[in-house]
Amino acid sequence: xxxxxxxxxxxxxxxxxxxxxxxxxxxxxxxxxxxxxxxxxxxxxxxxxxxxxxxxxxxxxxxxxxxxxxxxxxxxxxxxxxxxxxxxxxxxxxxxxxxxxxxxxxxxxxxxxxxxxxxxxxxxxxxxxxxxxxxxxxxxxxx
Amino acid sequence: xxxxxxxxxxxxxxxxxxxxxxxxxxxxxxxxxxxxxxxxxxxxxxxxxxxxxxxxxxxxxxxxxxxxxxxxxxxxxxxxxxxxxxxxxxxxxxxxxxxxxxxxxxxxxxxxxxxxxxxxxxxxxxxxxxxxxxxxxxxxxxx
DNA sequence: ATACTATTGATATTCATTGACATCAGTCAG
DNA sequence: CTGACTGATGTCAATGAATATCAATAGTAT
Numbered sequence: 001x002x003x004x005x006x007x008x009x010x011x012x013x014x015x016x017x018x019x020x021x022x023x024x025x026x027x028x029x030x031x032x033x034x035x036x037x038x039x040x041x042x043x044x045x046x047x048x049x050x051x052x053x054x055x056x057x058x059x060x061x062x063x064x065x066x067x068x069x070x071x072x073x074x075x076x077x078x079x080x081x082x083x084x085x086x087x088x089x090x091x092x093x094x095x096x097x098x099x100x101x102x103x104x105x106x107x108x109x110x111x112x113x114x115x116x117x118x119x120x121x122x123x124x125x126x127x128x129x130x131x132x133x134x135x136x137x138x139x140x141x142x143x
Numbered sequence: 144x145x146x147x148x149x150x151x152x153x154x155x156x157x158x159x160x161x162x163x164x165x166x167x168x169x170x171x172x173x174x175x176x177x178x179x180x181x182x183x184x185x186x187x188x189x190x191x192x193x194x195x196x197x198x199x200x201x202x203x204x205x206x207x208x209x210x211x212x213x214x215x216x217x218x219x220x221x222x223x224x225x226x227x228x229x230x231x232x233x234x235x236x237x238x239x240x241x242x243x244x245x246x247x248x249x250x251x252x253x254x255x256x257x258x259x260x261x262x263x264x265x266x267x268x269x270x271x272x273x274x275x276x277x278x279x280x281x282x283x284x285x286x
Numbered sequence: 287a288t289a290c291t292a293t294t295g296a297t298a299t300t301c302a303t304t305g306a307c308a309t310c311a312g313t314c315a316g
Numbered sequence: 317c318t319g320a321c322t323g324a325t326g327t328c329a330a331t332g333a334a335t336a337t338c339a340a341t342a343g344t345a346t
Contacts, residue, residue: 011292012291012292012293012342012343012344013343014292014293014294014342014343015294015342016293016294016295017293033333034333034334035332035333047295048294048295049294049295049296049297050295050296050334051294051295051296051297051334051335051336052293052294052295054333054334054335055293055294055335056293058334058335070213070215071213072213072265072267075332075333075334076333076334089255089256089259089261091261092264092265098259100255100258100259102251102255104247104248104251105247105248105251105252105255108245108247108248108251109248109268109270111245112232112243112245112248112270113232113270113272115243116232116241116243116274116275117274117275117278118232118234118270118272118273118274118275119272119273119278120270120271120272121235121271121272121273122235122270122271122272123268123269123270123271124215124267124268124269124271125252125266125267125268125269126266126267126268127252127255127256127261127263127265127266128263128264128265128266128267129256129261129262129263129264129265130261130262130264131259131260131261132259132260132261135260135262154324155311155312155313155322155323155324156312156313157311157312157323157324157325158311158325159324159325159326160324176302177302177303178301178302190326191325191326192325192326192327193303193326194303194304194305194325194326194327194328195324195325195326197302197303197304198304198324198325199324201304218301218302218303219302219303
């Protein structure tokens with residue numbers, strides 16, 4: 001079926017592209033860097049080049065299949081576009097990412113853009129913090 | 144006076160640091176990359192190393208004198224901390240950056256962090272869009 | 287099956303950023 | 317004011333993410 005999805009957005013249904021799509025669909029952590037994807041594919045015995053992973057992810061992004069996020073601290077992570085829009089909560093310590101949706105915030109953002117006369121195209125909201133389990137760990141370590 | 148400011152945060156009042164602070168205070172565009180700062184200093188005839196610029200900016204960030212932002216598209220920009228906290232509205236087309244503050248959003252963010260049990264350390268909100276003057280330009284060009 | 291073209295993989299390369307280290311400049315005691 | 321201690325600097329090398337190059341290869345439509 002993905003075969004068709006790819007063709008629909010103007011991309012040939014090649015092996016690496018299918019593999020990457022499949023990986024993004026099945027993997028538990030929905031937010032992966034290009035490097036992550038590359039390593040995971042190698043682990044699974046699929047032999048794709050790193051350059052291909054970058055290329056394909058970028059193409060997927062242009063095609064609207066995935067979103068790219070720039071979390072603080074360097075490299076970007078990709079996420080399969082499925083389900084509704086949401087923002088992200090990132091743990092500074094373990095890097096865990098959680099998703100949330102706050103209608104009030106979404107609404108306010110539009111109001112702000114409007115107030116300034118901007119035609120809003122996109123927005124990104126990241127909240128950084130220490131997740132509950134890291135907080136617990138920290139307490140145990142401090143002593 | 145900056146002399147004192149630096150000592151207050153535990154940094155020696157060295158020439159490069161003073162130059163960089165002064166630059167950040169006087170420059171018209173409040174959002175500069177490390178590279179920008181470096182080039183500007185060279186233009187002004189001040190001979191500092193690029194590594195120093197990075198180091199100093201990072202130290203300033205830790206000291207709370209500046210904030211670092213990761214706008215989409217790679218490198219980070221720094222901004223002098225003066226006045227209140229605010230978020231950013233970035234024009235996709237001309238790159239202009241405007242600042243705004245929305246209490247409602249700020250408040251909601253804290254609530255979200257709390258709901259998930261996170262100890263919030265930071266957050267970043269960027270709204271991307273087309274600014275009024277670019278919209279006007281576009282209309283004139285389309286024809 | 288064939289031929290055409292987009293895609294791939296390996297590698298080299300760019301670009302931003304950081305590390306290493308010998309030299310230099312601020313600071314503070316005398 | 318001077319010296320001496322220590323942190324800060326500049327140069328240059330090194331990293332790491334991401335992109336460009338390009339010959340070889342795989343999809344696709346005929």
